[in-house]
Amino acid sequence: MSKFLEIPYQLATPMYLHAESLGYILEEFRADLEVVDNEDVDNGQNVKFMQKMFDKSGYKLRMYGSAQELAENVRIFSNFSQNHTYFNVEEEHYQKAPILYKSLKSNEKYILKSDLFVFLQNMVLEFTHPNRWNYVSLIAYCLKAQEDKLTECLEFVKFNEEVADDLEKKLKHELKKKPFTNVIFEQLEVELSRLNMDQMTEKFKNLAPKVNWDSNIWKSIRIHSLLTDLNEIWPIREIPRVMAATFMRYGLTLRSLQDVIDENPKMFRPSDTKTVPTVVRVFEDEDRSRYVMKAELSGEVETDTGDSQILHTMSMESVIETKDIEFILHRITRAKHRAAPIKGPNKSKSFYILAVDAFFELMKDLIFGIKIYQKVQWNSMNLESFDNFFNPEIETPYFLKTDTVKKIKESVCLSLGKDASRPAKEVRNAKSDGFTLQNLKNELKHLGLTETFTEIQDYAKDVYVDVYAVKKKYNLRTCDLFDAIEQCQLICVLNRSEKLKKFVHNQRGCERVPGLNCADCAEKDCVETTCAVS
Structure with a gap:
């Protein structure tokens, strides 16, 4: 498939990675990492930047393993379409590769319109060979201004080599046009020579009137930075000529892109008349189960209100297939600590994750962010906010908005009052040669968890065996100790709440809690074994 589906590694800026990383780590760890020095970090040096985050955080990022592991998990977590809107990095150029989705009926591939x-x-990178990534950002601002028209629609189009080649030919054709005569170039050169840097910045901004330059100050700073760099690199006598050439190239590129977009409205614009979608995503989970969002299948208009906080699904087996709808495969993607967000259906601007993923992310936040079970007894907790979103009666997978976890956590903290801010002990580091089962039990006691859950050490053995089996290094590390402590607390919580345990079972999450004894799973296995024998 086309090489333009890949993002050159040197375009991965530390600023973009910083935003993605903050979205991945626990909210309580972010305060000290809002600003991370990246002066000596070049584009594409993701692990080096992550190490800077580790160094600045002190002890807080130990649960994520190493800088290399965190970089890889952030890469998995952030690999979804329109992630620049999710991470609010409108001042950055596109840095996530377009995703192709395979049709379930044929070998046809589809692409989300926004990914085009x-x-x-x-393609601009390939054809214009810009020597400044700031220049790439300026092009991206204009493209994002066009893409904004698609924020309230979720539409896919067919994409193959023929489509890619056609777009490439059209853009090449437009870029070959000469925008100015020599006379106009000379006039432009004289005009720019009379402008100071601020005036020149404004002139460049006028080439892209559709861009909302006031929405983010960094947009103007990027243009100013590009022009300043050129001013410092070239000899004084050459600067007017270089500025004029840059202005012409920038203007030509923008006009060429606009022409390609205008000539292909079916690819780059929302459909004029659209009731029932012609392309519907079929989500596939790790257990190979497949399901669709009911709202997406029916074409219902989803708005960003409380009504769309939950999105229900139906199994693919229950869907009556029709020739008018193309079903495409969308796999659920998870990093170690978070699931990749999914854009909501139809007119929704929101992003979603499966309810079971939201539950485990919430528990991780309560356990290591707030350290709730080190501060209060189980009986002191008000789980009413849990009941509103983690419904044990729903047997099919369903989605929740990504901000749900934060809302539930805020509700829990509010119910705890002053107890939520009580001091709590930190997890101690594992020794260089790892930690033993007894070390794990000692740590559970050190953290005060044996007071909240008197039986918690009883689960340590099964958890220890599982953590040891999946460890990434020769010896168990501190991040493995975090995993074990989390699993032990999860078992205690689920064994105390039949509702949550039923929810996790119905949402197929029991296998994610090693050592959990689920009677429903045991009964299901027994039935399946009996059927197989008979």
């Missing part, structure tokens, strides 16, 4: 703008950006 990433494709255009990558």
